[in-house]
Amino acid sequence: MSESYDWLLMILLGIIILLLIGYQLNRWLMSPEPDHLPGVPINERIPDHPAIALLEQEGYEVVGGKVKINLTFDTDERPIHSRLFIDYIASGENGELYLVKLARERLPVDWTGAGIRDRLMPFLLLYPECEGLLYVDTHAHSVHRLNMEWSDEEWAGNED
Template identity: 75%
Template sequence: MNERYDGLLMVLLGIVIVLLIGYRVNRWLMSPQPDLLPGIPINDRIPDHPVIGLLEQEGYEVVGGKVKVNLSFDTGHKPIRSRLFIDYVASGSNGELYMVKLARERMPVDWTGAGIRDRLMPYLLLYPECAGLLYVDMNEQEVHRLTMDWSDEEWNGNDEYNT
């Protein structure tokens, strides 16, 4: 008689475990995803500019014009608004998309880790599905391709990385 109750208890315990696992998997699958920006917007209006020829020489095709990204920050007191501008959107040889930012004399980039982080990282974080950012300096006729990678590695002040 006890063996029968042991078997029944094991079957009931198994059913409860399967139901619990099914419930947790269902909750995980139905949980809302975090709010992400939609894919990088493509502005079909592409104004003519010498940068287009330079990008084409480097193997990129300009597929979109200037994009304005409106931002709003809640400070607890009042909302503060700002915006970021992406000058062009370009496609690489494998079809990957790059944001294009033109160098400005009044806003130079300090080519250190801190300078790139402070000036260009917001663009790389804005659309993580992009392959990177192309920073174009027309005065120097240079195209800098920037990508970002996360690292847990600690660096000291004597190496090539600058904080």
């Protein structure tokens, strides 16, 4: 009689273990994918700059200062380190967030599709939850607002 209880206990234990494994597997499969970066970083230290006044004139509020994003690229030979900088984080009238890049004389933006893609698209890809990117040129007293949309359409006269 004792052997039948042992087998019954083993079968019951096996069923419980299978149910636990199934539950954990289901939780793992149904969990949302983690973001590649955890939200837009806000640096509360905001150094003064003429771009802040220009952004405020355009209706934006600067809510964060310079942010450094460290990058590591694994290559066949060795890891290569680099970084990207976001100059400011600004908020629009409805609370939407914008990344802010300041114009640099030694790194001008070529205002073509390829130029914008090469110089500014990485920032838009890093934080897709942002409404866009504000490119501030203090010398020209201008603020360019950039958004990016995905499209499968082909255009005549394609640029790279």
